[in-house]
Amino acid sequence: MNFANTPRFSNQGLRPGSQLLLCTLASLALLIGDSQFGLMDRTRDALSVVLYPIQRAVNMPMAAAAHIGEFFITQTALKQENAELRSRELAQSARLARLTSLEQEVQQLKALNGLRTGSLQAGQLGEVLYTARDPFSYKIIIDKGLDAKLAAGLPVVDERGLVGQITRVQPLTAEVTLIIDKNQMVPVVNQRTGQRSLLYGYGGGVEVRYLPAAADIQPGDLLVTSGIDGLYSEGIPVARVTRVDRPAGASFARVLCQSIAGVQSSRYVLVLPPRAAMPPRPEPAPQPAKPKKKKDTEDEG
Amino acid sequence: MSYDRPQELLKPVKRRFITLTFALALMMELLPLPVGSTRWLPDFVGLLILYWAINQPRRIGIGMGFLIGLIVDVSTNSLFGQHALAYSVTTYLVMLRQRQLIMFNLGQQALVVLTLMLANQLIMALVRLALGSAFVGTSYFLPPLMGALLWPLLTKLLLLPYRHHTL
Numbered sequence: 013m014n015f016a017n018t019p020r021f022s023n024q025g026l027r028p029g030s031q032l033l034l035c036t037l038a039s040l041a042l043l044i045g046d047s048q049f050g051l052m053d054r055t056r057d058a059l060s061v062v063l064y065p066i067q068r069a070v071n072m073p074m075a076a077a078a079h080i081g082e083f084f085i086t087q088t089a090l091k092q093e094n095a096e097l098r099s100r101e102l103a104q105s106a107r108l109a110r111l112t113s114l115e116q117e118v119q120q121l122k123a124l125n126g127l128r129t130g131s132l133q134a135g136q137l138g139e140v141l142y143t144a145r146d147p148f149s150y151k152i153i154i155d156k157g158l159d160a161k162l163a164a165g166l167p168v169v170d171e172r173g174l175v176g177q178i179t180r181v182q183p184l185t186a187e188v189t190l191i192i193d194k195n196q197m198v199p200v201v202n203q204r205t206g207q208r209s210l211l212y213g214y215g216g217g218v219e220v221r222y223l224p225a226a227a228d229i230q231p232g233d234l235l236v237t238s239g240i241d242g243l244y245s246e247g248i249p250v251a252r253v254t255r256v257d258r259p260a261g262a263s264f265a266r267v268l269c270q271s272i273a274g275v276q277s278s279r280y281v282l283v284l285p286p287r288a289a290m291p292p293r294p295e296p297a298p299q300p301a302k303p304k305k306k307k308d309t310e311d312e313g
Numbered sequence: 314m315s316y317d318r319p320q321e322l323l324k325p326v327k328r329r330f331i332t333l334t335f336a337l338a339l340m341m342e343l344l345p346l347p348v349g350s351t352r353w354l355p356d357f358v359g360l361l362i363l364y365w366a367i368n369q370p371r372r373i374g375i376g377m378g379f380l381i382g383l384i385v386d387v388s389t390n391s392l393f394g395q396h397a398l399a400y401s402v403t404t405y406l407v408m409l410r411q412r413q414l415i416m417f418n419l420g421q422q423a424l425v426v427l428t429l430m431l432a433n434q435l436i437m438a439l440v441r442l443a444l445g446s447a448f449v450g451t452s453y454f455l456p457p458l459m460g461a462l463l464w465p466l467l468t469k470l471l472l473l474p475y476r477h478h479t480l
Contacts, residue, residue: 043398153390
């Protein structure tokens with residue numbers, strides 16, 4: 013005789029139907045409160061602190077395995093990598109030397125013109141803790157948060173290009189929304205032609221929208237951040253155009269792109285510091301004071 | 314009554330054991346797995362909720378489904394209430410027919426589990442679409458199939474500690 017089959021003799025608690033009704037109402041309220049009004053952000057922050065040690069503990073065997081794997085790397089692989097890095101460093105030091113001289117020149121020119129100069133700062137290195145297991149959103153969690161003075165809105169890059177943007181900062185962790193997330197926008201400029209456009213994520217990839225069908229863009233073009241939004245500094249590689257369709261009768265071209273950075277595969281990312289002093293936003297145009305009149309009289313009376 | 318699965322005499326299930334199984338399943342959710350694997354890995358917590366709701370309906374009911382769903386929402390970083398809604402609906406469906414489900418053999422149970430897990434995914438997909446996410450593609454409905462295939466194995470595994478050792 014199975015235990016599960018013995019009938020319930022005393023009827024305790026609510027009937028299943030009303031239990032379901034209660035739970036459904038509660039979860040709908042939570043869903044709407046969370047997605048539309050952001051009511052649960054505090055709870056999420058608190059829970060993220062609770063989850064952090066568990067997360068670390070679960071990560072530990074994996075990290076240990078990776079460590080052991082790295083320990084037993086072969087001598088030839090090491091030598092090869094060393095040579096590769098050395099040649100890359102040589103190439104980059106030459107470019108760096110040119111860059112410093114250029115930078116000095118720019119500083120002088122800017123000083124001559126009385127412009128403010130942005131200081132170059134190093135970013136914060138973050139390790140990707142985990143990718144959120146939610147297939148609907150493209151986000152990663154990194155191991156730096158309020159403790160490293162991160163703030164929402166900072167751009168995140170890896171060694172090749174732009175990865176995304178910090179959207180939520182928790183005490184010990186931060187959530188990075190990847191550029192391929194739906195409705196994530198990056199203002200870009202085509203490096204070949206200088207044409208500015210907006211790069212949209214559509215959930216799993218990126219595309220350029222609202223570009224006139226006759227625009228000069230072709231597969232292989234590199235799109236870099238334009239820097240006019242005051243958020244991303246200019247010149248970070250973002251994506252490469254893979255296909256351009258110009259459907260007859262449509263006024264916009266369909267431009268598919270491939271992101272440059274290892275958006276879903278990089279293990280270490282760099283959080284760039286906020287951009288130095290931006291000029292203040294222009295004052296909004298004064299509103300006509302018509303609807304306020306009633307309130308003003310109330311205040312007076 | 315089906316005769317393929319002889320009804321055995323089992324030791325009573327401890328509450329501690331149920332908690333342990335859920336803790337393990339949640340750890341699975343937190344593991345840093347390779348990117349592609351979430352496309353086919355079944356939802357272990359959802360499977361466990363169905364298992365315990367069918368086999369121990371007095372321990373795991375609609376309310377527990379809701380609470381565990383909330384924990385899953387936190388650990389997978391999805392919207393609050395998404396898994397909670399799905400799990401409470403499926404546990405309710407189990408409760409409606411629990412007496413029948415417990416009599417089914419493993420194959421029949423696996424079919425029911427497939428339907429319920431698909432219902433889980435469908436509810437979550439509808440909720441996310443209604444709240445403005447992009448559709449993730451039909452591969453989103455692959456994990457329930459894996460879950461249903463794993464169901465007999467899961468049942469055998471979870472019964473293991475409660476068999477009387479026969480000599």
